[in-house]
Amino acid sequence: MTAITPSDTLVYPSADGKPVAETFDHLYAILTILEVLRQYSQGQRATVLANQFLYYAQGFPKLRVAPDVMVIFDVEPGGRDNYKIWQEGQVPKVIFEITSASTRQEDTGHKQVLYEQLEVEEYWLFDPKGDWIDGQLLGYRLQEGRYLRIADQCSQALNLRLQVEEVEGLGIAQKKELISRLIVLLEHLLKRLYVKSPDDYNGWERTIRTQRGELEILLDAVPSLKTRWDASFDKAWQIALKNTCKEYPQTNFPPEWPYSRSLEAMLDRDFWLEL
Structure with missing residues (x-):
């Protein structure tokens, strides 16, 4: 398209306040x-x-x-x-x-x-x-x-x-990985917070650090997954709590996650130091 004579005083906005998408x-x-x-x-x-x-x-x-x-x-x-x-x-x-x-x-x-x-x-x-x-x-x-x-x-x-299947398949795989890593992270956070086993603390903390690092890599690569964080957390918490209760039936675990569930907190805070 042929360019039209410009004016140096014109402003070209970068936003109009409209929503990005309808759903x-x-x-x-x-x-x-x-x-x-x-x-x-x-x-x-x-x-x-x-x-x-x-x-x-x-x-x-x-x-x-x-x-x-x-x-x-x-x-x-x-x-x-x-x-x-x-x-x-x-x-x-x-x-x-x-x-x-x-x-x-x-x-x-x-x-x-x-x-x-x-x-x-x-x-x-x-x-x-x-x-x-x-x-x-x-x-x-x-x-x-x-x-x-x-x-x-x-x-x-x-x-x-x-192919639609490839796009959907990629999305499904990424969502599954997010939930899977959250499950492992939450399981080890629960164990580190509530299971009295000092000999296992270092190993649990290593796993926590590993899963946090992998989650950061995943979310950096696919920022759209951040919009799934709350829903993924809910699903992962249910499974992690169930698994951990079965593994340690004598330990009383909270029915709800008692700390911040924000992305920033889950990837950074050492909750056991706050006890």
Whole structure:
């Protein structure tokens, strides 16, 4: 798109106060796709952005759109507060919109036409709830200035075959790992706090440190899992308490976790020093 004469006094906002996504499923899809593509693009001269303003007309700050996820090649890696095509010199190569029945008209109308005009090579729609897309995933590729439907779910721009099962499978595996590591952490915290066995304290504390480190690595790699922390904690606590009570039937364990369950506390505080 041809740039329009700018004004140095113009402000290009980076936020509009609107929610990122309409449901948790949509938010989780955005964050999962963002993280998967960020990891995939590591080592490349590329950036992956989510829900950030894409400005496409220099001098006109109101002409903007906020794709759910966009991948841009041949630019410096890393985040931006917003993305201005005329400054970066590159149009997004691939855009993902997380769609629903309520956004279908905009996603297949205004946005599709705009991305086509901007010459975004591929446009993908993911329908996490299956509101209107059979198979949940629908892709378009630009050919001779027009979007044509992608039949094989292969992204030529990314050199990837996109499958809903893979995205869901990745999410399930990550959620299972989060709960599994929380179970081990909570079991050993319970033992260190309530079981009178000084000879075992060092071993239990080593396990606590190990699980905390692994949890930090997991959450750094997949920040979207932080949105699952409370629900995962509830499930992990039930299992950890049950397991520990069976292992030490003579010990009285509390029915509820008596300390802070916040992410920061669980990964840092040595609760047994507070007794």
